Amino acid sequence: MYIITRRIENLRSTAEAAKRAEAGLVPLLQSAVGFKGYHIVDAGGGVGMSVTMFETREDAERVKDRAMTWVKENLSDLFTGEPQITAGEVIFSCRPEVTTGRPASAQPEARPTH
Numbered sequence: 001m002y003i004i005t006r007r008i009e010n011l012r013s014t015a016e017a018a019k020r021a022e023a024g025l026v027p028l029l030q031s032a033v034g035f036k037g038y039h040i041v042d043a044g045g046g047v048g049m050s051v052t053m054f055e056t057r058e059d060a061e062r063v064k065d066r067a068m069t070w071v072k073e074n075l076s077d078l079f080t081g082e083p084q085i086t087a088g089e090v091i092f093s094c095r096p097e098v099t100t101g102r103p104a105s106a107q108p109e110a111r112p113t114h
Contacts, residue, residue: 034059
């Protein structure tokens with residue numbers, strides 16, 4: 001798996017950026033070979049982040065220029081500066097074990113041992 005993060009500072013509205021991305025960027029990503037997921041994070045204080053996941057680096061490389069062009073054309077009025085981009089191969093991943101299907105509130109309470 002290959003992940004690209006983009007951190008944008010001085011973002012006027014993470015919610016507006018997410019709304020626009022859902023309408024325009026997401027369809028572009030979903031049509032890309034090897035696309036595995038996309039998340040937008042409101043980090044507070046005018047900072048927004050996105051995390052985009054692909055099966056391979058090659059898959060990410062094929063779409064990254066189109067994605068950045070979309071961001072510049074559709075979100076540039078919401079922030080100043082350039083996104084800080086970090087990308088790399090996932091070398092470790094942890095996922096939740098199979099759940100019992102019960103909501104967290106229905107899980108048995110931990111009991112202290114004496």
